[in-house]
Amino acid sequence: MPQLSDRTKNFTDSVIRRMTRISLQYDAVNLSQGFPDFAPPREILERLAELSPDGPHQYSLTWGAQNFREALAEKQIPRMGIPLDPNSEMVVTCGSTEAMMAAMITVTNPGDKVIVFSPFYENYTADTILSGAEPIYVSLHPPTFEFRVDELEAAFKQRPKALILCNPSNPCGKVFTYDELKIIADFAEKYDTFVITDEVYEHIIYEPHKHVYFASLPGMFERTISCSSLSKTYSITGWRLGYIIAPARVIDVAKKVHDFLTVGAAAPLQEAAIVGLKFGEEYYLDLQKKYTQKRELLISGLDSIGITHTNPEGAYYILLDVSEFGYTNDLEFCEVLAREVGVGAVPGSSFFKEDIHHLIRLHFAKKEDTLNEALNRLQHIRTKLLK
Template sequence: MKPLSERTANFSDSVIRRMTRISNQYDAINLSQGFPDFNPPKEITDRLANIAGEGPHQYALTWGAENFRYALAKKQEQFSGMKINPDTEIVVTCGSTEAMMAAMMTVTNPGDKVIIFSPFYENYGADVILSGAEPIYVPLKPPAFSFDANELEDAFKKGVKALILCNPSNPCGKVFTYDELKIIADLAIKYDTYVITDEVYEHIIYEPNQHIYMATLPGMRERTIICSSLSKTYSITGWRLGYVIASPFVIERVKKVHDFLTVGAAAPLMEAAVVGLNFGEEYYKELQKHYTQKKDLFIGGLSDLKLNFTDPQGAYYVLVDVSEFNVKDDVRFCEWLAREVGVGAVPGSSFFKEEVNHLIRLHFAKKDETLIGALDRLTDLRKKAIQSNGYFK
């Protein structure tokens, strides 16, 4: 038989989703794939229960139900200050995963170059390659995960078409400052480059950090393509409701790509989610307080265990340094951790272009009792590592 697609030949499955399967296999506490074990807001699920009887159950408008788009535009205007036309500047997608792919296919041609900061969410490289483009990686340097402006400009000089910006960042929890965003924006304007933002953690921010929307910077409204979703903000990761917000010129093309990728997002879920989009400011203050408490509980426990880790500025991930265990294969280490310690983690190598084997990613979007249970299991980490007889070295 003829060979299959060359562009997918070197793909592996998602390491993150694989670690969920491994966690399930060994009954480990799954702190790998970033989804909560608590329910969405009751107002949203109550509305969904009503919709099960009354509908809608058929296709919504391809680029999103009207009431959903209008509620989303109003909510985003409240937080960003940008006036958004819900008819010409929004496409509702099947999760932010599709939003990113639709944006990438809208912007790039085969052979174009795209800047990705490293560490990065694993889908970005795949999106670029599936679009026929070429990724160019620029390192974010720990512990602050800052970038070198000269290195970044050197990447822009290679004739890039777009830059992907995850803010707040998965996996390192970095929140980009205004000055950092201004450097990126000035370079994007200077080299006529699009910026595709992934802002799914926009409301999960820890004081004194603040989320600043790239599109609000001078000269960036027309060249920024915002990708996001409702997954993290409303604890509905399984609903797969995402969106793209961009200028009408870009959105007209995104609509066409989206139409042939998925036709449209789920009509009953959009209808139920409108309730969440109409929440007042108090909901988002409580959300920030909720995750701040989770973060303090979890990193406090890691500190008590004398483990080295990053203190995230946003999102709900912690990178833990496992150098003391002389890890040479972090994938093997995470498999061992799930099996022998009972905690699921993601190997750091799946997020870095650089060779990294000493980091693992844990998340804390879990009930307090789940996090306490995971910390209890991690108390045996050093003892069991000694007993492993160098299994992961």
């Protein structure tokens, strides 16, 4: 029989999604895959119900419904500080997952190099390899997850075609400062590199930290491919509505890539989500308040149990140090945790290029009752798992 492709041999299925299946198998509280267990905003759901009889039920424009793109531009222009053209500088995708893949294919050729900060969301390595490119890893050093300027420039000296920037960062919750972003921007200009941003957690930020859109830095819009989605902001991860914002010359190519990858995002869901895009600032302030409360609930609970953890500046993930339990295989630890304790987590090794096996990731995009149940179960972690 003919051989299968070589490009997939160096990565597995998604460990994050695998841990959801394991959580279901053992009826564990699923704090692994980052999706809410609470409803999206009522206004969006009501609009979807209104649309169900008459639609739209057929294809929208390939690069996104006109009114969706216009609403998206209206929302993002004051936040990004850039006069965006909804017709030439954005394309709507099937989630930010497709947005990132389309961006990679748009700017890289086989053999190009791409800088990836470690820890990283697991898709970035897969996206790079599937594009035929080669990842260059640059460490974000715990506990503050800062990069070292000399290590970053050493990576840029390899003349990469692009750098992937997740801000706020999954899984470590780092929010890059303006000064850090400016260092990246200066290197991107010096070494003529694209920056592909993943900004899906742009509205989930904890005081006193602030989110700065990389494309808003002086001179950076022309070399930035900004990827994001509605999934986390409006708690509609299953709707798969993402987008790319970039200069027209980039979008011209991204539209073609997107067209042949997925044709277009779901027409009725775009129509319903417009309601969310038109929410006022109070919605985003309330979102920040709700996630701040969830963050503090989980942190205080973990502190009372005595488990060492990170303190995220943004996004909704916490890394736990489980080295005290004596496991050298963090995937095995997470499987045992789900089976014996009843809490689903993600092994940290799936996020790090470094040889790290003592961290696991939990997320807190859950109802308070769900988080409290997870904490109640974790109270018994030492009696059940200590070797």
